Amino acid sequence: MSILSKIKQTNHKQIALLIDPDKYNKPLLTNQIDSAIEAKVDYIFLGGSLISNDASDLCISLIKSKCTIPIIIFPGNGTHLNANADAILFLSLISGRNADLLIGNHVHVAPMIKRQKIESISTGYMLIESGTITTAQYISNTLPIPHNKSEVAVATAIAGEMLGLKMIYLDGGSGAQQPISEKMISAVKANISLPLIVGGGIRNKETALGMVKAGADLIVVGNAAEENPKLIIEIAKYIRQP
Ligand code: 1GP
Numbered sequence: 001m002s003i004l005s006k007i008k009q010t011n012h013k014q015i016a017l018l019i020d021p022d023k024y025n026k027p028l029l030t031n032q033i034d035s036a037i038e039a040k041v042d043y044i045f046l047g048g049s050l051i052s053n054d055a056s057d058l059c060i061s062l063i064k065s066k067c068t069i070p071i072i073i074f075p076g077n078g079t080h081l082n083a084n085a086d087a088i089l090f091l092s093l094i095s096g097r098n099a100d101l102l103i104g105n106h107v108h109v110a111p112m113i114k115r116q117k118i119e120s121i122s123t124g125y126m127l128i129e130s131g132t133i134t135t136a137q138y139i140s141n142t143l144p145i146p147h148n149k150s151e152v153a154v155a156t157a158i159a160g161e162m163l164g165l166k167m168i169y170l171d172g173g174s175g176a177q178q179p180i181s182e183k184m185i186s187a188v189k190a191n192i193s194l195p196l197i198v199g200g201g202i203r204n205k206e207t208a209l210g211m212v213k214a215g216a217d218l219i220v221v222g223n224a225a226e227e228n229p230k231l232i233i234e235i236a237k238y239i240r241q242p
Contacts, residue, residue, distance in 0.1 A: 003043070003070055003087045004121050004166055007195045013212040013239045014042040017232055018074065018174075018199070018222035019063075022048055024055035026062065028226065033066045035229040039236035045220055046085065047074030049135040049174065060084045072121075076139065078105040081112060087119035089169070094160045095126040095153075096142025123167045123197070124160030126153060128180050130200055134173025147178060150187040157188045168192060170216075172200025175223050179207050182214035189215025204231075205238035212239045 007014065017036045019029065036044060046059055060071055060082060073080060073088040081088065090113070093101035113120050127136055127144040137144050145152050157168045170180050170188065179201040189196050198211050199220030208219050219239070225232045 003072065003119050006070075007167070007218060010042065013216070014218040015039070015208075015232070015236050015239065016043040016045045016072070016197075016199075016218060016220045017041050017225055018045045018047070018220050019059055020048040020174075020222065020226075021046060021056040021059050022051055022053050023226065024053075024058055026058075028229070029059060029062055030066075031229040032225060032232075033063055035225070035232050036069060037067050039233040041069055041232060041236060042218070044069050044071050045074040045089075046071055046082075047076055047080060049076045049139045051076050051080050054080070056080070056082045057084065073118075078109045081109060081116065083116040083118060085118055087121055088113060089123045089125075089167075090120040091123050091125040091169070092160075092165065093127070093140055093142060094124045094156055094163075094165075095128070095145050096140055098140060098142050101140055101142070121167060122165050123169050124157065124163075124165040125169045125171065126156055126160075128153065128170055128172050128184065128200070130172035130179070131177030132175075134176060134200075136171065136173040144173075147181065147184075150181075150184040153184050154187050154191045157192050157194075161192045161194055165194070167195045167197060169197040169199070171198075171220075174200065176201030180211070182210050185211055185214035185216055202235070205235045208235045208239050
């Protein structure tokens, strides 16, 4: 089964652990993988907005030596490809107006991804203002959608679906001070029929549960699970409780 079909068909709320290959540290990553296994994390996302010391191969081989959790590349730019992953989010930054991130980089990397034969999941990526300028905003040179403008997020997500994208990812950016509001999540979810991914600034189980109750199908936790690898176990249990 493709990973996209799995994301669509899984009937529990899903969680992804985000690993930043730039922060590779074997003992920490080993701890994170152990917690991901215990938490029955659905996916491991691998990526970051700025990859300056790419240790993706090391991360992938360590993850694959310990578990079969699918690894999905969450690329910061077109150089971040890896044929040993299971899939790649083929991101189009639809909240921004930077042509390179809407279609330009894609033209360069599409033939390579096709040759690598890894699953490519076209995803409408939307940056939402989160209380601070995040690396993703700065590097992408785009304006995020204002935090309280749910109607802009809804219109953007609908346009993404009409363009044929397969998932929508609402992201406050790594280390967001303010996670995406439940109001925005529920408004977007009510207006699209695509899987909805939400991430950025999830630091506790209550925030995570609020997001899945509002309509997030898959939540992504990065920074907070670096500081406390066991948090992912707590969040996974909490959001999947009946
Ligand atoms: C960022 O959505 C991810 O792109 C995760 O963010 O590191 O803040 O959890 P955090």
